[in-house]
Amino acid sequence: MINFRGLMSIYKFEMSRTFRTITQSIASPVISTMLYFIVFGTAIGSRIEAIDGLDYGSFIVPGLIMLTILGQSVSNASFGIYFPKFTGTIYEVLSAPISPLEITCGYVAAAASKSIMVGTIILITSSFFIELKILHPFYMLLFLIIISVTFSLLGFIIGIWADGFEKLQLIPLLIITPLTFLGGSFYSIKMLPPFWQEISMFNPIVYLVSAFRWSFYENSDVSILSCVLAITSFLLVCVVVVILIFRYGYKIKN
Amino acid sequence: MSEAIEINNVNKVYSNGFVALKEINLKIHSGEIFALLGPNGAGKSTLINIICGLTKKNTGDVSIFDFDNEKSYKQARSLIGLVPQEIATDSFEKVINTIRFTRGLFNKPNSDKYIESILKKLSLWEKKDQQIRTLSGGMKRRLMIAKALSHEPKILFLDEPTAGVDVDLRKSMWEQIIKLKQLGVTIVLTTHYIEEAEKIADRIGIIDKGKIILVEDKRDILKKLGNRKIIFSLANEINELPKSLKHFDISVDKNKLIYFIDKANEEKELPKLIKDFAHNSIEVSNIEIKENTLEDIFIELVKK
Incomplete structure (x- = not known):
């Protein structure tokens, strides 16, 4: 029998933590993204010519949302599971009649919800600066949800792997942030020299940003099919790793 | 008498090679207070953690009211409440919310009436809307017990429940434990205070170097060896x-x-x-x- 109450308890607990620290959880990412938008989109962007027929401000909106979504999903989920490990309260969850799948769903759903919330706020706020156009709202929402869930799963894995606050920040700072900046959030891959265009194709973030931008403007650096395949593969890899972690009790059970 | 816990041939060796438990066989009867005594590092907490699903055993079986704690872990764990040795709480959470959280984890619908009764019994009702960080050490210990009782368990594990607690509070906790026994809860406690075991336990088990060396009725031990x-x-x-x-x-x-x-x-x-x-x-x-x-x-x- 599914322990739905247990799953919801974790979800509510995590969400209440979000609202308890609303400045850090929501206001801070929204403000920093808006600053990006004002500086790159409005101030510098007004001097940059249109990319694929889009003014620079409009072009960077999907990338900026993606930048926030990826960072927030990873940090929310990694902190969500790491903190109980750090304080010792994880014993409660591990000794409760709740399956690994239910535990993961609780933490990941909460982290993804928060990211989606932040992403939506950024989307709404950006509409005050530019004229927003979403050609495929259904796919936009679908990508937003899937990418949030995938990166929340990645964050969950990092949170389990980490045995110190430094490790918790290691992957987001050294891998995810650089890849996101180099993943076409602020420019089109087509603007790069051919060699770097080829190299960029190995950056998974390129596919996420492209898919998300496509849902807005039908405009993407790579084919939408490749994007969907990349997103699905990444999601599956994260799911498999989480299953293995719980099966073998990696860094959870002695 | 039905068995609340049955442990057969349990062994545990940690990844660093430390042998924590050797061929543990133990039966804990329903409704009794069982005290597990042993020096530091004897294997008391490892045994409790294995029963509660926090530590993986290498070999052997553990059943809780006939539910295998691995194959039927949901049924088995739903019958157990655990008060760990270390006080581990989310400092910024309110007292009442942390109890609701634990109850929910154990798949129980929210019951403000039951939670109120638990908090009143443990003299924490007045503190229900306070953040945990504002509670004293003794109150935090009582809160840990309240959390363990929040889902109405049939077995309560108390791992060193009175460690670092003053004499008055220790005595009041003994009274609470005895009251719980009267309500039909099976209690397993580990303690360093042998006086504690002497005062409240029905049966006593002594574990040393990962082996159970004695399990007997308290009065019989005192009669035989005293x-x-x-x-x-x-x-x-x-x-x-x-x-x-x-x-x-x-x-x-x-x-x-x-x-x-x-x-x-x-x-x-x-x-x-x-x-x-x-x-x-x-x-x-x-x-x-x-x-x-x-x-x-x-x-x-x-x-x-």
Whole structure:
């Protein structure tokens, strides 16, 4: 029998933590993204010519949302599971009649919800600066949800792997942030020299940003099919790793 | 009597090679207070963690009211409440919310009425809307018990529940534990305070170096192993024991005669001994009766 109450308890607990620290959880990412938008989109962007027929401000909106979504999903989920490990309260969850799948769903759903919330706020706020156009709202929402869930799963894995606050920040700072900046959030891959265009194709973030931008403007650096395949593969890899972690009790059970 | 917990051939070796448990076989009866005693590193917490699903065992089986704790872990765990050794709480959460959280984890619908009764019993009701960080150490310990009881478990594990707790609070916690027993909850506690086990436990298990070395009814242990001795302080020092006293289990220590009571012949021997004292003109100035406590027995067993 599914322990739905247990799953919801974790979800509510995590969400209440979000609202308890609303400045850090929501206001801070929204403000920093808006600053990006004002500086790159409005101030510098007004001097940059249109990319694929889009003014620079409009072009960077999907990338900026993606930048926030990826960072927030990873940090929310990694902190969500790491903190109980750090304080010792994880014993409660591990000794409760709740399956690994239910535990993961609780933490990941909460982290993804928060990211989606932040992403939506950024989307709404950006509409005050530019004229927003979403050609495929259904796919936009679908990508937003899937990418949030995938990166929340990645964050969950990092949170389990980490045995110190430094490790918790290691992957987001050294891998995810650089890849996101180099993943076409602020420019089109087509603007790069051919060699770097080829190299960029190995950056998974390129596919996420492209898919998300496509849902807005039908405009993407790579084919939408490749994007969907990349997103699905990444999601599956994260799911498999989480299953293995719980099966073998990696860094959870002695 | 039905078994609340049945442990068969459980072994545990940690990844660093440390052998924590060796062939543990143990049955804990429903409705009893079972005290697990042992020195530091004996394996008490490892055993509790294995039963509760926090640590993986290498071999063996554990069942909780006939539910295997791995194959039917949901049913098994739903019957257990755990108070770990360390106080681990989310400091910024409110008291009432943390109880609701634990209850929810155990798949129980919210019941403000039940939560109120638990908090009142543990004298925490007044603090229900306070953040946990504002509670005193003793209150936090009681909160840990409240959390463990929030889902109405049939078995309560208390891992060193009164460690670092003052005497008054310790006694009030003993009263709470006894009340829980009266409500039909099976209680398993580990403790360093042997007095605690002596006061409240029905049965006692002693674990040392990962092995259970004794499991017995508390009264039986005290009866079997709890020797008594009588110390006679003498008015005048004697150097040697008079011949007529030599068949008694008695030793001389300057101006003291220490008599180890032979329980089987206690009623016959004691009057005879007193008579022989008079016969040998041994003048007694004071008599002191000393009974072996559980602590003495524990130290003796662990030394072996």
